[in-house]
Amino acid sequence: MKNISLLRSLYLLPVLLLVAISCTDEKAGTSAGQTDVSKLVKQGAVIYEEKCLKCHGENGQGGICPNLVDGKWKYGGTDEDIYTSIAGGRPGGMPNWDKELGDEKIKSIVAYIKNLNTK
Numbered sequence: 001m002k003n004i005s006l007l008r009s010l011y012l013l014p015v016l017l018l019v020a021i022s023c024t025d026e027k028a029g030t031s032a033g034q035t036d037v038s039k040l041v042k043q044g045a046v047i048y049e050e051k052c053l054k055c056h057g058e059n060g061q062g063g064i065c066p067n068l069v070d071g072k073w074k075y076g077g078t079d080e081d082i083y084t085s086i087a088g089g090r091p092g093g094m095p096n097w098d099k100e101l102g103d104e105k106i107k108s109i110v111a112y113i114k115n116l117n118t119k
């Protein structure tokens, strides 16, 4: 039995090595700035799905609440406008998130929404 599991781990070794190599390659291909932004966008996506999706729909497509990717903004579409909409809420039923999420998380959601709008 011991021999078999040893054999198995030997088979796994090249696979693990390959994974490790492809991961480092990916990092080498992008500049530090890009990595920072995509990290932020990914973080924002996770929070969006947890907190915002139920109202604003998948990928900001809208649902019971406004679409966030059609280029039309009731309260403005600059980073600052979107930040203000999220942090302070808006009168038509948009809750404020400043207390629950804080500055850093809200910034990551702004990055995520901006990223959706460039697609």
Ligand code: HEC
Pocket (backbone or CB within 6 Å): 048, 051, 052, 053, 054, 055, 056, 065, 066, 068, 072, 073, 074, 075, 076, 082, 085, 086, 090, 091, 092, 093, 094, 095, 097, 109
């Ligand atoms: C309970 C439902 C609900 C949730 C949850 C919610 N929103 Fe909203 N949101 C709304 C409604 C309704 C509006 C429209 C408010 C208005 O017209 O005054 C809105 C407006 C907005 C706007 C302004 C859109 C524009 O046209 O200017 C942004 C940006 C936004 N929401 C982002 C978010 C983000 C990001 C989250 C998650 C942190 C979120 N919302 C969570 C209901 C929600």
